[in-house]
Amino acid sequence: MVTTFQTEERRAAALINDALEALGYGRREFDMRAIPFTGVWGTSASVCYQIATEQVTAEHAAELEGLSKKEAKRRTQELVRQRAQEIAEQVAARLREVGGFASVEATNGYINITFDTDRFSNELVRAVLTHGKDYGRGEPKSERVMVEYSQPNTHKAFHIGHLRNVCLGNALSRIMRFAGFDVLEANYIGDIGLHVIKTLWCYQRFHRGEEPPREQRGRWLGEIYTEADQRLNYRQDVVDLLNDLARNDPAFREAVDRMMKELWRAHPVGEDVAYLLGQIAHAREIKPDAFYDDATIAHFWPIVGKQLTQMLEAARQRPPQQTAERAAGEPELPTPADYEAWLERWERLAAHLDWWPHVPEWQREVRQTFQLWETKDPAFVALWKETRDWSLEEFNRIYEQLDVHFDVWFYESEVEELGRQIVQELLEKGIAEISDGLPVVKIDEKLGLEKETYRTLPILRSDGTTLYSTKDLALTKIKFEQYHVDRAIWVVDVRQSLYLQQIFKVMELWGFAQAAKCYHLSYETVMLPTGAMSSRSGNVVLYEDVADRVLRRAREIIDEKNPALPDELKERIARDVGLGSMKYGMLMRDNNRVLVFDIEEALSFEGHAAPYIQYAHARACRILEKVDTIPTEGLHFVDLTPEEINLIQHVAAFPSDVERAASEYKPLVIANYVYELAKRFNDFYRACPVLQAPEPQRSARLALVAAARQTLVNGLGLLGIAAPEIM
RNA sequence: GCGCCCGUAGCUCAGUGGAUAGAGCGUUUGCCUCCGGAGCAAAAGGCCGCAGGUUCGAAUCCUGCCGGGCGUACCA
Structure with missing residues (x-):
């Protein structure tokens, strides 16, 4: 959308160029920028600096030659500044x-x-009010864009980390569509893979016949996955803790003799005692399969626990270590908090010492279960389908709540076969080769790169089962060939960055021109104040739990502020405000910055957050509902206050910010825009009475309020956030 | 080793090579007889990690270093 504001900017640039030419300076390429001072609506050019620099360096060459570098620099700066001002005055x-x-x-x-301002404010307000919800929309573009996002795994929990992905992907889709692209929103469900097999193994082995609570079957399945993972990794987890202790705590290493004596008394298996003694004393890695006796760890564990408790006590007694006191090179001693964390891990593992002997057998069973899938065992496939639906039901409920709707649904299970065929094709074409017993693409080699950049991508397991890459190659081909996608965007965690570059390069080697327009919108991890989320350690925050709390809190506040409203309306407002707040929290931070999710922050509806913006909207509605019609013709925008000008200016900037958000794939641009708009509206609201203002000011201000309100709605809409009229 | 990301106010973060680096939270002090106080005003708080370079002009671009995170062939 080209606004009169932009047209006027271009006209100004052209006239400046005419003036420069007439003054004998010649025409230049330069940009116009908004004047950065508050309360002024206009545009500025810094082109005179360009010309001044050229002239000064030419005219004062001799003088500058004789000066030191630093002095020359200072002198030039001084001269240029003067000259730029002179030229600017002439222009x-x-x-x-x-x-x-x-x-x-x-x-x-x-x-x-x-x-x-009178003329342009009139035009702006009229443009906003006539275009309405289309104010800011870009010209239609011929390109078809597919945004693939969300990609949840069935049989796993939907946590707060997934929310960042959904919010980003959905907002990007809305923005691209609004900017004029033909957008397809695609979901890609991870309904098969090792995690599904593990879950189903654990379900069959330990939970068959249990009836999960109906509304929570998806979540229940996620818990089974966590349990499966804990069981299968049990030995490794145990050994990891011992290794961490041996590596990071000298006191633990020093205690090894005493601990081993105790272990020997309880469980005299010489080889194991000697092994532990040697590895711990020298902080060498303990391996989970190096034990002679399955019961060794069970006997050793209480001893470790006792030692940890003692060390925690000792650490608490110890005065806090001064950095200065510590000799150089000496490692930092563990803090009480370290010991508490270790003890927590110790306790969790202590609860399942009976698992240790079974781990190898369980791992075998999982491999057998994978075979049931590979051979499409009917009973197993039926179980897979049923449980898969439990998860999908939950996902759909969440998408419904978030007002997220996909045009295309892909499933990993549906691209496995095509993936295998593609591996064959790539092998035949010589793009892929067998290395160490599995098909891989040696990308750097194929591209003729000397430096390692894309490395090697395995595209099938050596046992013939498919990898994520196998399926992604197939899926990308489908996007290009069946959906005729010109520009494919993946909204995926930053940790898969190299992996996706590899996929793009393989598509390129394979001959797809569209590979050049593939884009990975990466985002950093969502962390908790307590650290990284990990389903195995149980440190996860589930989306639905957060949503429940946030919506309940929103409802409490409405009950307080607007007790007279009908129940149904209050419920709707609570949803709009609560969800808006969650979404905004996910979008207001740059995507390549780690996001620490703090529930307390999510429950606060004050300050820089969605409710602030929604509140500005509700205030605007309060004013507008008190008049019958919004005047749009012959308005008098004269003697404007700075607050009015700032607001007008920002409303006018909406179309260009939409364009920028789309071209940079950055919903954050809109998140910032809409907050700034609300801020300027609130300033205006305080400084400029509307209903009590005398005519013709009253009409002009009314129209401005209506325009700002509309722009708030449009901007929030791009983020998937509703703008309730009352709150 | 190599590669990517981050480093800006006490904390959490915005900031398109341009003029005086901005918000929120927290702290202190004010503002509801006036379109809704989920709001507003004021104060305090900054070697924009460090050092060079490019430029008339650098928080922004380039190089090196320091600190933190992540990735690096059969997890997804």
């Missing part, structure tokens, strides 16, 4: 003759042009 004088601008001034070497 300004000429532009004033041409006329058509409210004012033209030369300040600090810039040419500042202010707009005829």
Whole structure:
């Protein structure tokens, strides 16, 4: 959408160029920028600096030659600044003759042009009110874009980390569509793979016949997955803790003799005692399969626990270590908090010492279960389908709540076969080769790169089962060939960054021109104040739990602020405000920054958050509902206050920010925009009475309120956030 | 080793090579007889990690270093 504001900016640039030419400086390429001062609506050019620099360096070459580098620099700066101002004054004088601008001034070497606010405000307000929900929409573009996002795994929990993905992907889709692209929103469900096999193994082995609570079957399945993972990794987890202790705590290493004596008394298996003694004393890695006796760890564990408790006590007694006191090179001693964390891990593992002997057998069983899938065992496939639906039901409930709707649903299970065929094709074409017994693409080699950049991508397991890459190659081919996608976007965690670059390069090697327009919108991990989320350690925050709390809190506040509203309306507002707050929290932070999710912050509806913006909207609605019609013609925007100008200016900037958000794939641009707009509206609201203002001011302000309200709605809409009229 | 990301106010973070680096939270002090106080105003708080370089001009671009995170062939 080209606004009159932008047209006027271009006209100004053209006239400046005419003036430069007439003054003998020649035409230049330069951008116009908004004047950065508050309460002024206009555009500025810094082109005079360009010209001044050229002239100064030419005219003062001899003088500058004789100076030291530093002095020359300072002198140039001084001369350029003066000259830029002189040129700006000449240009300004000429532009004033041409006329058509409210004012033209030369300040600090810039040419500042202010707009005829009366005329442009009239045009702006009329444009916003006639276009309505389409204000800011871009010209239709012929390109088809597919945004693949969400990609949840069935049989696993949907946690707060998944929310960041959904919010980003959905907002990006809305923005791209609004900017004029033909957008397809695609979901890609991870309904098969090792995690599904593990879950189903654990279900069959330990939970068959249990009836999960109906509404929570998806979540229940996620718990089974966690349990499966804990069981299968049990030995490794135990050994990891011992290794961490031996590596990071000298006191633990020093205690090894005493601990081993105790272990020997309880469980005299010489080889194991000797092994533990040697590895711990020298902080060498303990391996989970190096034990002779399955019961050794069970006997050793209480001893470790006792030692940890003692060390925690000792650490608490110890005065806090001063960094200065510590000799150089000496490692930092563990803090009480370290010991508490270790003890927590110790306790969790202590609860399942009976698992240790079974781990190898369980791992075998999982491999057998994988075979049931590979051979499409009917009973197993039926179980898979049934449990898969439990998860999908939960996902759909969440998408419904978030107002997220996909045009295309892909499933990993549906691209396995095509993936295998593709591996064959790539092998035949010589793009892939067998290395160490499995098909891989040696990308750097194929591209002729000397430095390692894309490395090697395995595309099938050596046992013939499919990998994520096998399926992704197939899926990407489908996107290109069946959906005719010109530009494919993946919204995926940053940790898969190299992996996706590899996929793009393989598509390129394979001959797909669209590979050049593949884009990975990566985002950093969502962490908890307690650290990284990990389903195995149980440190996860589930989406539905957070949503429940946030919506309940929103409801409490509405009950407080607006007790008279009908129940149904209150419920709807609570949903709009609560969900808006959650979504905004996910979008207001740059995507390549780690996001620490703090529930307390999510429950606060004050300050820089969605409710602030929604509140500005509700205030605007309060004003507008008190008049019958919004005047749009012949308004008088004269003697404007700075608050009015700032608001008008920002409303006018919406279309170009939409464009920028789309071209940079950055929903954050809109998140910032909409907050700033609300802020400026609140400033205006305080400073400028509307209903009590005398005519013609009253009409102009009413129209401005209506325009700002509409722009708030449009901007929030791009983030998937509703704008309730009352809250 | 190599590669990517982050480092800005006490904390959490915005910031498109341009003019005086901004918000929120927290702290202190004010503002509801006035379109809704989920709001507003004021104060305090900054070697924009460090050092060079490019430029008329650098928080922004380039190089090196320091600190933190992540990735690096059969997990997804």
